[in-house]
Amino acid sequence: MSINSALLAGVSGLAANSAALSAISQNIANVNTIGYKRTQGEFQTMVNAQSFGTGYSAGGVMAATRNFISQAGQLQRTNSSTDLGISGSGFFVVTERSEGLEPTDTRLFTRAGAFRVDQMGYLKNTAGLYLQGWPVDSEGNLNTDPSDLNRLRSINVGTVGGxxxxxxxxxxxxxxxxxxxxxxxxxxxxxxxxxxxxxxxxxxxxxxxxxxxxxxxxxxxxxxxxxxxxxxxxxxxxxxxxxxxxxxxxxxxxxxxxxxxxxxxxxxxxxxxxxxxxxxxxxxxxxxxxxxxxxxxxxxxxxxxxxxxxxxxxxxxxxxxxxxxxxxxxxxxxxxxxxxxxxxxxxxxxxxxxxxxxxxxxxxxxxNLTEIQIDDEGYVTAIFDNGVVRRIAQVALATFPSPDSLTAVNGNAYRVTQGSGTFNLKAPGSGGAGFIGASQLEASTVDLSTEFTGLITTQRAYSASSKIITTADEMLEELLRIKR
The missing domain is CATH 2.60.98.20 (Flagellar hook protein FlgE)
Known part of the structure; x- marks a missing residue:
């Protein structure tokens, strides 16, 4: 029945605009979240199969969320040498544990580079995720591999003595x-x-x-x-x-x-x-x-x-x-x-x-150790008061064929999916990976003017969908009165 399908189409419009409102709310709530990537509700039509001579059956609308993960935010200057931003493509590789990592342990990827030195000397961001990199051996060499996460180690600056x-x-x-x-x-x-x-x-x-x-x-x-x-x-x-x-x-x-x-x-x-x-x-x-x-x-x-x-x-x-x-x-x-x-x-x-x-x-x-510096190529360097400068590790960046297809998880981080493709580990500034910006943090990509405009249009669309339901309800009521 056409009136029934119109009623269901209105319901789908309410659901779709509710989902769009949720995406806008998420963006506004994270306007000051370091490295946050905005999301957006995008609509697509649903069409029912039509039979000739039986009238038209409305399908309605469905909302899908699109993540703008590859969109870069502005880098903002800070006072901490362990705050890191990425100028260009790539993600920091992070883990939930600092030590004793197994091949089965989860590796996540993030642009949130507000790292601090924890009580054990590891670099950990505000979400509690530990920064990974290639350690420098006793001869000053790096053992890198673009596809082997197991060669990465949690970067520790607390073990550097005199x-x-x-x-x-x-x-x-x-x-x-x-x-x-x-x-x-x-x-x-x-x-x-x-x-x-x-x-x-x-x-x-x-x-x-x-x-x-x-x-x-x-x-x-x-x-x-x-x-x-x-x-x-x-x-x-x-x-x-x-x-x-x-x-x-x-x-x-x-x-x-x-x-x-x-x-x-x-x-x-x-x-x-x-x-x-x-x-x-x-x-x-x-x-x-x-x-x-x-x-x-x-x-x-x-x-x-x-x-x-x-x-x-x-x-x-x-x-x-x-x-x-x-x-x-x-x-x-x-x-x-x-x-x-x-x-x-x-x-x-x-x-x-x-x-x-x-x-x-x-x-x-x-x-004695006086300062830790990180350069644009990701080298973590210890500086001593006797003038000695010694490299500790190099920050690794992961790139993906389709970063927008990564799955978001708690802590402003992402997980690999089939759609994102396989990661490639690269040194900052090489192979298409961006450079590291020390004492800088990437700002959220949320634009409040865009989000507030979206709030207005979404509210109006929601109201219009509710009108479909009330109109269809009135038409059904008229139909029921025919019998009287």
Whole structure:
């Protein structure tokens, strides 16, 4: 009966507009929810099968909810370095548990990046979901896989303790006065046979110099180098220079201060680590070919690859010309490279005062964690008060072929569906994934003016559908009166 179908069509209109009102209400309620994606009720007609000659039967309308998940919201600046927004495509991978994750545990996806450090040091958002990323191993490498969620771990910044870095490189910028007078010890060393009190690195060296007793040979110039060991302890190396009677050549010794910081092998005394000749060109620069020609007599036979190798404290007895750290220090082996011929300086011999312009080293003493920073490529970096910067992990972003088909769950997160397609894990800024915006949060995509307009039209449509029902009711009442 046509009046009956009109009545049912009106009921379907009421139901459809009620569903649309629910979507609008959800949007308005979440206007300030971080990373919220608006939904919208969309209508589609329902058509009944029509039989010729029997009149028209109204089908009505049905409402379906459409999610605008792929619509990006504006990024807004915050004061927290762990607030994260995504500029572009992708979702944070999050879990409901921080530790002991199994392959069967639920992985969710969200754009809500208001993360905070919890009591265990994990990054957790306001919905209680833990941020996942690829951890950086001890060698600074990442083990990534675009399809394996099991390689992700909950990012923990609370386990990062103090750190230190051993010195591996030293750059010396210093000048030796070319007009320095040749000492009596250096002249005696050049005599044949050597004269009394002649300089000798084994029996009468600069390392033996004692101003109070007058023993040893006083250096013409000396500089010290601070060195950090494997535990962040501070060690000191001294480089002593003595002008030779040969033009443009100097005797040089490198030793440890104090001498009991090292254990040395045969040929080294009083904390000596190395001794030999340094040669300069006539224009005052380091003469690399001349030192290479000197071979074993040079301080370093190849100044371009100059280095000292310290054995570990628990190493055996050092061989001739070798050395290691003292037993009581309990530190690891260490190789320190010397840059003596830097383009910006290095060792020079000009006719001006002997002076140290700079001693540059890359080691650091022990330092404590002061700050956590996250860059636009998702690298989570720990910064220490000794200047050390160390990467902890990289935030992973998941992309989908059809993100609008994801299913929404509590906590402003989403779950994979058949319609969304399989996820792909990507590093931020690569493969179509967006960049990370640190100290930023993505605002809700709700536009209140649009929602209030929708409220008006939905209310009017609901009222119109109710009129269908009242009109059909009146027509049925007229039909019933015919019998009277």
């Amino acid at each position: 750190t230190a870095e051993a010195t591996t490189r030293v750059q010396l910028n210093a000048n030796l006065r070319s007009s320095q007078a040749v000492s009596a010890e250096a002249l005696a060393a050049a005599a044949i046979p050597p004269g009394a009190n002649a300089y000798d690195p084994a029996t009468n060296s600069m390392a033996m110099w004692d101003a109070e007793t007058g023993t040893g040979v006083r250096p013409d110039f000396e500089l010290t180098i601070p060195v950090s060991d494997s535990k962040g302890g501070q060690r000191t190396l001294a480089v002593s220079f003595l002008k030779s009677d040969v033009p443009n050549q100097w005797y040089a010794e490198i030793r440890a201060i104090p001498e009991d910081d090292v254990v040395t092998g045969a040929g080294l005394t009083n904390g000596q680590l190395r001794s030999g000749i340094i040669a300069f060109t006539q224009d005052g620069r380091l003469d690399v070919p001349a030192m290479q020609a000197l071979g074993a007599d040079a301080l370093f036979d190849d100044p371009q690859n100059a280095s000292l190798t310290f054995g570990a404290s628990n190493g055996g007895a050092p061989g001739a010309g070798e050395f290691r750290w003292a037993d009581g220090l309990g530190i690891d082996n260490q190789t320190v490279s010397f840059d003596l011929n830097a383009s910006a300086g290095g060792l020079t011999q000009y006719d001006s005062a002997s002076v140290v312009q700079a001693t540059l080293t890359n080691g650091t003493a022990f330092g």
